[in-house]
Amino acid sequence: MVTIKKNEPVYEEMRSLAPYFLVISGIYMAVTVIISFAVRDYTIPVGAVYGMIVAALNFLMLGKSAQNALRKSEKSANTYMSAMYCARYLGLFALLTIGALAPFISLIASVIPLFFPRIAIMIRAFLRKED
Numbered sequence: 138m139v140t141i142k143k144n145e146p147v148y149e150e151m152r153s154l155a156p157y158f159l160v161i162s163g164i165y166m167a168v169t170v171i172i173s174f175a176v177r178d179y180t181i182p183v184g185a186v187y188g189m190i191v192a193a194l195n196f197l198m199l200g201k202s203a204q205n206a207l208r209k210s211e212k213s214a215n216t217y218m219s220a221m222y223c224a225r226y227l228g229l230f231a232l233l234t235i236g237a238l239a240p241f242i243s244l245i246a247s248v249i250p251l252f253f254p255r256i257a258i259m260i261r262a263f264l265r266k267e268d
Contacts, residue, residue: 147200154196157257162189162250169246184236184246191232191247196254198225 202221
């Protein structure tokens with residue numbers, strides 16, 4: 138399980154990005170619910186929720202692995218981050234494969250939230266630049 142303690146820098150980073158991620162996710166959920174009523178397909182919002190959970194876990198694991206790499210020497214940190222990169226993407230592939238095989242999850246709706254952390258980072262950077 139991914140645990141992040143309050144005294145770690147990753148905690149503050151995740152905490153500062155959470156409102157942006159939640160707003161983007163809320164807008165996305167509203168859109169998927171409207172679309173699902175229009176096309177009468179309940180798999181779209183289910184896929185959206187599944188994708189948001191996968192995206193949040195992927196981003197938390199990235200932060201945790203970066204935090205752990207800071208405690209290592211440069212060479213071992215590089216090796217560690219490469220290994221964690223591979224592990225995260227294998228896990229992501231496995232979770233998306235499960236989502237693709239499940240008949241009640243829309244694969245497209247579950248892939249879109251994987252971009253939300255990047256969008257949240259860009260929005261936060263843009264808003265901080267204006268301040």
